[in-house]
Amino acid sequence: MHLNDSTAGGTEGLVQLIGPGGERRESPYDRWVSDIDGAGLQALYEDMVVVRRIDAEATALQRQGELALWPPLLGQEAAQVGSGRALREDDFVFSSYRENGVAYCRGVDLTEVLRVWRGNASSGWDPYSINMATPQVIIGAQTLHATGYAMGILNDGADSAAVTYFGDGATSQGDVNEAMVFAASFQAPVIFFCQNNHWAISEPVGLQAHVPIANRPPGFGIPSVRVDGNDVLACLAVTREALDRARTGGGPTFIEAVTYRMGPHTTADDPTRYRDPNELEDWAARDPIARLAALLDAGGLLPAEVSDAVKAKADDVAARLREGCVSMPEPAAxxxxxxxxxxxxxxxxxxxxxxxxxxxxxxxxxxxxxxxx
The missing domain is CATH 1.20.5 (Single alpha-helices involved in coiled-coils or other helix-helix interfaces)
Incomplete structure (x- = not known):
């Protein structure tokens, strides 16, 4: 399915199941999340709160000199949790350096997330322990890895899928376009999940894409869809549809999740030098956690005891993250x-x-x- 829009960063015509104010909206995609009841929504809310707390703690660790660098994901929790929770255990993820929320959903040991950023190792976790490759720093290179893995899935006759995550800036890289050529040619079961967070470091998405990014993949023969990347339920729905297509011989899918990077590109970046504060304020009103909280609250599903339990879980995860970081042994020569x-x-x-x-x-x-x- 291909949805059109007039601008690369525009939000019209997006698949959306939860509006910015927390209102539930009907959509043809409802059938893909018909099993998500109140408890399911609460679980997605907990995931996003915990992921944001992990991100805040890691940022603090970097500011305190415990990490050399950290790539924040603030504002992109819904895109990562929604898509991450759609995956099966035997699916394989190929990500960039910002998908720490997806890694959390895959069950990564949080200390392993920090090992590279602390300078204690040249890589992170064992990829086969959670079926997720370690983060790729070379922009867009992971899309080729995902397509190659998906071609291997075809050769094995399996019904699993590969999913690769990248940002809007990566779509200008040759690797991404070459990966789509191979994926379309071989009808590989791979999902290209683009988090359009509006900024490729200091360059706005409108500079490199004068039309929606999702307009490009159909030229390769790949169906695409634009989804509200701040709507966790919609991200879950479109990813489930893409996975179903991949598992049943339908080949690749391109998902453009339109979201926003609320913080810096990395902790070495100062976004106030290039970003209009009014833009940040506009996107803060579309916060992915706040909108799901509003939906839950309207349905009586976010009483104080649930909210307190989620906060306690997030604080506990953050404490374990910090302890794992500061107690990490120095590597031998x-x-x-x-x-x-x-x-x-x-x-x-x-x-x-x-x-x-x-x-x-x-x-x-x-x-x-x-x-x-």
Whole structure:
């Protein structure tokens, strides 16, 4: 399904099941979330609150010097939780560096999320433990990985799917377009999930896309849909539809989730230098957590005891995140050679041998200097 709009960042014509004020809206996509009752909505609310708390705690850790860098996702919780909760355990995720909410939904060990940003490892978790690849920093490269994996799914005759996440800026990269060519050619079961958060670092989406980004994939033969990325229920619905298409031989789907990056690109960025504060204020009124809270409250599903329990859960997760970060052991000097290749090889072993001898020389020199004092 392809929905049109006149501007790259516009919000007209989006799939929307929950309005900005928390009102429930009827949609042809209702059938994809007919099983989500009050308890299901409460669970999605808890997920988003916890993910936002994780993000806030990690940002604080960076500001306090415990992390070298952090890429905030503030404002994008609905896109990540809605799509993440649609996935099966055997589906495989290929993300950028901002999908920490998806990683939470996949069950990642939170300490593993911080390991790279603290500088303790060159990678994070074991990808096969949660069926999610470690974050890709090279913009758009993960789309090729996802398409290749999806082609492998076809060869295996399985009915799982691959999903790849990227931002609006990545759509200008050749990798993304090449991935769509291969996905369409082989009808690979892959979902391209674009979080259009309106900013590619300091460049607005309208600079690189004069029409909606979702207009591009049909040119490759890939059906696309634009969804309100601040509506967790709508994001769940469109992702379930795309997964169903992938599992039943319908090939790839492109989802453009129109959302907004409320914070900086990373903690090294200052968005006040390029962003109009009025724009931020407008999007704050469409906050994904506030709108679901309004829907729950209107239905009597957010009493004080539920709200307090969710807050306690978020605080507990944040405390464990902080403890895991500050108590993380420093890596040993030779750990840099671990997990570089799946199997040992003489090239890497030779480098390690040279480095071991260099370290031994330094230690001997230090011991000699101390003995002569």
């Amino acid at each position: 030779l750990d840099v050679f671990k997990h570089v290749y799946s199997e040992p090889n003489s090239w890497l072993e030779r480098q390690q041998d040279h480095y071991e001898r260099y370290l031994a020389f330094l230690n001997a020199s230090e011991s000699s200097s101390e003995g002569s004092r």
